[in-house]
Amino acid sequence: MRALLLISVFLITGSAPTxxxxxxxxxxxxxxxxxxxxxxxxxxxxxxxxxxxxxAAKKAAASGDxxxxxxxxxxxxxxxxxxxxxxxxxxxxxxxxxxx
Amino acid sequence: xxxRSAIRFALLALAALxxxxxSARAADTPDPVADAKAFQKFFTQxxxxxxxxxxxxxxxxxxxxxxxxWEEKEQFPPYEFALEAGKDMFSKPFKNGKTYADCFPNGGIxxxxxxxxxxxxxGEVVTLELALNRCREANGEAPVSYVKDEMASxxxxxxxxxxxxxxxxxxxxxxxxxxxxxxxxRYFYTRRGQLNFSCATCHVQSxxxxxxxxxxxxxxxxxxxxxxxxxxxxxxxTTSRRxxxxxxxxxxxxxxxxxxxxxxxxxYLSYVSNGLPISGPGARP
Numbered sequence: 228m229r230a231l232l233l234i235s236v237f238l239i240t241g242s243a244p245t246x247x248x249x250x251x252x253x254x255x256x257x258x259x260x261x262x263x264x265x266x267x268x269x270x271x272x273x274x275x276x277x278x279x280x281x282x283a284a285k286k287a288a289a290s291g292d293x294x295x296x297x298x299x300x301x302x303x304x305x306x307x308x309x310x311x312x313x314x315x316x317x318x319x320x321x322x323x324x325x326x327x
Numbered sequence: 328x329x330x331r332s333a334i335r336f337a338l339l340a341l342a343a344l345x346x347x348x349x350s351a352r353a354a355d356t357p358d359p360v361a362d363a364k365a366f367q368k369f370f371t372q373x374x375x376x377x378x379x380x381x382x383x384x385x386x387x388x389x390x391x392x393x394x395x396x397w398e399e400k401e402q403f404p405p406y407e408f409a410l411e412a413g414k415d416m417f418s419k420p421f422k423n424g425k426t427y428a429d430c431f432p433n434g435g436i437x438x439x440x441x442x443x444x445x446x447x448x449x450g451e452v453v454t455l456e457l458a459l460n461r462c463r464e465a466n467g468e469a470p471v472s473y474v475k476d477e478m479a480s481x482x483x484x485x486x487x488x489x490x491x492x493x494x495x496x497x498x499x500x501x502x503x504x505x506x507x508x509x510x511x512x513r514y515f516y517t518r519r520g521q522l523n524f525s526c527a528t529c530h531v532q533s534x535x536x537x538x539x540x541x542x543x544x545x546x547x548x549x550x551x552x553x554x555x556x557x558x559x560x561x562x563x564x565t566t567s568r569r570x571x572x573x574x575x576x577x578x579x580x581x582x583x584x585x586x587x588x589x590x591x592x593x594x595y596l597s598y599v600s601n602g603l604p605i606s607g608p609g610a611r612p
């Protein structure tokens with residue numbers, strides 16, 4: 228009955244309690260972002276914003292704010308993946324812009 | 328479908344292929360001469376009032392007000408101090424007694440219009456900046472920064488001795504040279520950075536337009552004015568500095584100065600401006 232009551236409260240408030248991110252979560256998220264950024268580097272197409280997000284993640288982790296560190300790492304990974312997409316799609320598309 | 332109509336269809340399809348394939352191939356076959364012609368035609372048609380040789384003045388060629396500003400600026404050019412410094416550096420012997428003049432044809436005087444060139448022995452594009460640092464290293468001196476100060480002064484002096492000479496970049500009969508040219512072209516038109524800009528976004532699609540307070544320069548003749556004094560930098564900058572800052576401004580991580588891509592880009596941009604006079608060192612807002 229108590230459990231049901233708790234679930235009802237969570238459903239009413241629309242939020243389950245979120246667990247604070249751990250150092251392990253940060254390390255995993257950061258490693259994924261780093262791999263994506265390395266791939267972008269191999270395509271010679273890294274973005275400054277990815278680098279900034281990676282730096283922000285490290286800084287947040289150093290100060291013990293792992294929630295922020297994970298969020299910044301995920302942002303960095305998304306940016307790195309976007310830069311990879313850009314480099315891949317531009318492989319042929321650049322020709323559309325060429326003066327002929 | 329009857330046999331006769333099937334044969335007719337097949338023949339028509341073959342004929343269509345015979346006509347279509349060569350033109351498709353032609354579009355992809357590198358043709359630097361045609362590229363340069365189309366490039367210059369594009370800008371002269373876009374700005375019919377600007378004389379071909381005036382494109383080397385970048386944003387100052389884009390309208391009368393800007394042109395007047397350029398004329399006034401040229402009376403007391405902000406790059407003058409770099410010219411003096413460059414001249415001193417150029418003539419000052421290295422520790423081994425040799426000078427820069429020993430590394431270049433014609434003693435390095437009046438040769439700016441021939442750089443970059445494709446070195447068939449090394450199989451790569453050699454820019455003036457690269458040649459200067461190689462000269463230093465060959466004579467036991469440490470290389471200098473590619474982006475400003477000494478390098479900007481040296482290239483400013485060398486450009487000054489070539490003023491008015493038409494850009495004269497050669498593509499030797501060497502597939503590697505053509506490949507370097509094509510790589511430069513690809514770099515120029517490829518979008519990059521979080522802002523998704525290519526070099527062409529600003530300097531082909533939007534010259535004469537404002538981007539914040541700046542008036543964008545046309546790509547035609549953009550190399551002829553290098554190196555430049557930029558008010559925004561409060562100092563001189565080289566071609567390497569221009570390329571790396573362009574990349575940063577579009578939120579792309581710049582490559583290292585004089586990386587192959589940048590040298591190839593300079594090769595392409597210089598080639599398509601062949602015939603336009605050297606105007607460096609230049610001054611820009």
